[in-house]
Amino acid sequence: MGAGISGLATAQAILARDPAAEVMIFESGNRAGGKVETESVPEGYLCEWGVNAFLDKSPRTLELCAEVGLSPLRGDESAKKRYVYSEGELHKLPEKPPQFLKSRLLSWPGRLRVVGEVFTGPGGKDDETLAEFGTRHLGREAFEKLIDPMASGVFAGDATRMSLKSCFPRIHEVESQYGSLIRGLIKLQKEARRSGKKDTPGPGPGGMLTSFAGGMSELTDTLAGQLGQRLRLATAVAGVSFEQGRYGLHLAAGSTEEFDSVVLAAPAHAQAPMLQGLSDAIAGQIGAIPYPALAVVCLGFDRERMGPGLDGFGFLIPSREKRDILGTVVDSNVFPNRAPAGKVLLRTMVGGARQPQLADLPDEELLDRVLANLKDIMGLAADPEFVSIYRHQKAIPQYLVGHAERLRVIDAELQKFPGLVLTGNAFRGVSLNDCVLNAMKTARSLLPDSATEGSPA
Numbered sequence: 001m002g003a004g005i006s007g008l009a010t011a012q013a014i015l016a017r018d019p020a021a022e023v024m025i026f027e028s029g030n031r032a033g034g035k036v037e038t039e040s041v042p043e044g045y046l047c048e049w050g051v052n053a054f055l056d057k058s059p060r061t062l063e064l065c066a067e068v069g070l071s072p073l074r075g076d077e078s079a080k081k082r083y084v085y086s087e088g089e090l091h092k093l094p095e096k097p098p099q100f101l102k103s104r105l106l107s108w109p110g111r112l113r114v115v116g117e118v119f120t121g122p123g124g125k126d127d128e129t130l131a132e133f134g135t136r137h138l139g140r141e142a143f144e145k146l147i148d149p150m151a152s153g154v155f156a157g158d159a160t161r162m163s164l165k166s167c168f169p170r171i172h173e174v175e176s177q178y179g180s181l182i183r184g185l186i187k188l189q190k191e192a193r194r195s196g197k198k199d200t201p202g203p204g205p206g207g208m209l210t211s212f213a214g215g216m217s218e219l220t221d222t223l224a225g226q227l228g229q230r231l232r233l234a235t236a237v238a239g240v241s242f243e244q245g246r247y248g249l250h251l252a253a254g255s256t257e258e259f260d261s262v263v264l265a266a267p268a269h270a271q272a273p274m275l276q277g278l279s280d281a282i283a284g285q286i287g288a289i290p291y292p293a294l295a296v297v298c299l300g301f302d303r304e305r306m307g308p309g310l311d312g313f314g315f316l317i318p319s320r321e322k323r324d325i326l327g328t329v330v331d332s333n334v335f336p337n338r339a340p341a342g343k344v345l346l347r348t349m350v351g352g353a354r355q356p357q358l359a360d361l362p363d364e365e366l367l368d369r370v371l372a373n374l375k376d377i378m379g380l381a382a383d384p385e386f387v388s389i390y391r392h393q394k395a396i397p398q399y400l401v402g403h404a405e406r407l408r409v410i411d412a413e414l415q416k417f418p419g420l421v422l423t424g425n426a427f428r429g430v431s432l433n434d435c436v437l438n439a440m441k442t443a444r445s446l447l448p449d450s451a452t453e454g455s456p457a
């Protein structure tokens with residue numbers, strides 16, 4: 001249920017394991033894709049209203065592309081260059097430790113405090129906020145200027161409430177294993193070099209931004225196309241029941257269909273009402289996952305007239321700057337085909353966990369505020385030739401402190417319902433890569449190897 005990337009990739013993975021499986025996918029909207037939605041506008045721009053790209057470091061998404069015959073499009077190498085806006089200036093984010101020491105983003109005491117990270121280790125809490133973790137390891141200044149914008153960039157979140165271990169489990173693992181992140185990174189880099197890996201782990205996200213020539217919808221449209229009649233659009237699910245080992249899916253239109261297994265891949269806020277009655281405990285847990293509003297503002301400019309412009313991926317803004325925007329991606333630098341020749345496409349995010357009300361501003365005021373910020377920050381000198389605004393009333397699920405405990409309660413309760421899987425980006429990773437990885441795990445859990453090989457379980 002739900003034809004976003006989670007539902008589509010799950011259906012694909014089930015059929016890849018067992019082509020004879022009878023799969024049906026119900027989607028309440030008139031199109032498949034969910035938060036993946038590309039629009040090609042008459043002015044020649046390719047606008048992404050949700051997912052912009054994925055990082056090619058996850059082999060599963062690339063495998064999925066190969067399986068359905070899609071050729072991914074790697075972003076421009078220059079997109080590795082990212083900026084942070086701080087104290088009136090854009091600072092290039094250091095990619096390597098020597099650059100870090102030269103960067104003026106942090107004061108000298110701030111830089112020395114970061115170096116002192118080698119003497120830090122885990123705190124006493126099992127589940128702590130990103131702010132507590134970042135301040136303990138890197139000091140307050142580095143937390144505010146480096147970690148806090150990362151919370152905005154990935155989750156549009158509030159670092160003082162987000163759970164480090166649920167949002168960034170890899171960082172949590174490095175801390176648990178090595179104590180200090182710097183010591184851990186040095187050891188991991190040595191191991192990677194010893195085993196001849198090309199990409200050694202670094203402080204950045206790692207991997208290249210990747211999409212498709214026709215934008216991200218190419219992936220979800222292709223998956224939807226291959227499902228054919230198995231995908232039922234404009235068919236909302238209202239509830240789920242469980243009787244004598246079979247699940248009933250109650251459609252909003254009134255009928256009920258029966259299945260052996262049910263995978264719920266709608267957003268958590270949509271899954272919660274469906275589960276009321278079946279498991280009020282799960283419904284209560286997942287209904288409490290917050291999804292703050294986010295507006296995506298796409299602006300097209302003439303390159304000659306727009307002013308100095310910006311190279312690289314774009315910039316993020318620490319919340320201490322108290323700006324109206326979270327950051328801006330220069331989409332046409334990353335994927336040049338997203339704007340016509342001589343034009344530039346900017347994509348600015350507004351709202352998120354700290355200022356959700358800004359995502360609801362009327363169009364004119366929202367645009368005025370975005371343009372005023374871009375003038376200040378990147379010296380914008382002209383009005384846009386193209387404007388389009390897209391609003392996600394419920395955008396990205398927030399993994400707050402207590403999220404891991406929430407998952408534990410849900411998993412324990414799910415023991416009562418064999419064949420019922422809750423998936424989607426609300427649980428174990430918000431990125432598209434995480435959704436695809438979880439889809440493969442779901443398929444494996446429903447059709448374990450012994451089942452696909454036809455031997456008794």
Ligand SMILES: Cc1cc2nc3c(=O)[nH]c(=O)nc-3n(C[C@H](O)[C@H](O)[C@H](O)COP(=O)(O)OP(=O)(O)OC[C@H]3O[C@@H](n4cnc5c(N)ncnc54)[C@H](O)[C@@H]3O)c2cc1C
Nearest residue numbers: 002004005006028034035050051052053237425430431432
């Ligand atoms: C603005 C924005 C930008 C993002 N950018 C990136 C990015 O660049 N890279 C990245 O990796 N991730 C990004 N993400 C995160 C990304 O959205 C998710 O990882 C992923 O797309 C979520 O997919 P999903 O299938 O889990 O959920 P969704 O895409 O939300 O799909 C859920 C589907 O369920 C359907 N549904 C809801 N209710 C019902 C019902 N009652 N019955 C049937 N169907 C129902 C919905 O209509 C929808 O189609 C971004 C998110 C947002 C909001």
